[in-house]
Amino acid sequence: MRLLETVAGHQHGAPAKQLARETGLALPTAYHLLRTLVHEGYLQRDRGLFFLGDAAERLVSSGAAQKRRSTIVDTLAQWRDLIGVPIYYARYRDGEIEILCVSETPSNPAVHEWADFRETGHAHAIGQCLLSQLDEAARRDHVDRYPVQSLTPYTVRDDHTLLRRLERIERMQPVTERQEYVLGTICAAVPLTVGDAAATIALSLPVHQSERLLPAARQLQREMGRRVGSLALAISI
Structure with a gap:
């Protein structure tokens, strides 16, 4: 060494x-x-x-990747403790929704993935937020591969309705869903666009805390604004 x-x-x-x-x-x-x-x-x-040599360069690259992931993990944990909710980080990459990091505690557990997050983007705030950042062709391609399916009585009913909803989502505004993925849970996702990468930071709450959803989402958005530089660096490389 x-x-x-x-x-x-x-x-x-x-x-x-x-x-x-x-x-x-x-x-x-x-x-x-x-x-x-x-x-x-x-x-x-x-x-x-x-x-x-090349092996040393790969070692350095791997170490840098670990450091970037550590930055994301530490940041999500800080927001989890500050806001008092589980925090999720996800990206849309190569046509797929990827949940890359989840920060939770026993008192604030994350949503149980009872239906594959990749296939049910229409039903959760993470997926809707990511899809809203794509162009029309990419959205239609995703919906063609993963058609809308009813998960709860509150899930969007068909592909056309979903695409219209995505078109109406305002740029850089939190996206919310209430019991569309699983009964008893509500979620909000804040878009995080870095170059061409569609990403999001999200949170979830039990439905009996509905009044906290938008204030928590706004607080998360403010905290993201304070850390946007380090987050962009960690995500974009």
């Missing part, structure tokens, strides 16, 4: 003797470790100089 760190500090590469001296390793030990690291792809050697 010291060798890798030392090589990383030399943009134009460094010879074995210099690396041994800077890491405090005996030269034969340094040579042995350098050969092993080259063989495994963590270093590459060119004209006697050592540089980071």
Whole structure:
């Protein structure tokens, strides 16, 4: 690890003797470790100089991805505790709805996925919010692949009604649904558009707390506005 760190500090590469001296390793030990690291792809050697290899670059990339996910997880947990509701992060990617992170507590449990979220986007606030960010052709393609189906007495009834509803959703406004996915639960989703990516941060509440839904959604939207820079960076890369 010291060798890798030392090589990383030399943009134009460094010879074995210099690396041994800077890491405090005996030269034969340094040579042995350098050969092993080259063989495994963590270093590459060119004209006697050592540089980071492809395997090291992948390691760095994986670490950065973990850090970005950690940023999202920590942020959602802060909002969960501040607002007192379960918080969800989802994206629309490659034609599919993906729930990427859920932050809940025993006292504020998340919605149980009793029907596949990917196939029931018409019935929950997350799906409706994501679909509202798409163009008309992409919405119709999604509905063709996942037609409307009744999950509760409150679920939208047909594809045409759903598409009309999506057209009426105002840009950057919270999207709400009340017992359309599961009885006893209401939800709100705030759009989070980063470049071409459609994303959302959402929350859910038991139906007996209906009066909290819009105030909680507005509070979530304000908190998102304060963290939009870090969220955009974490989501867009």
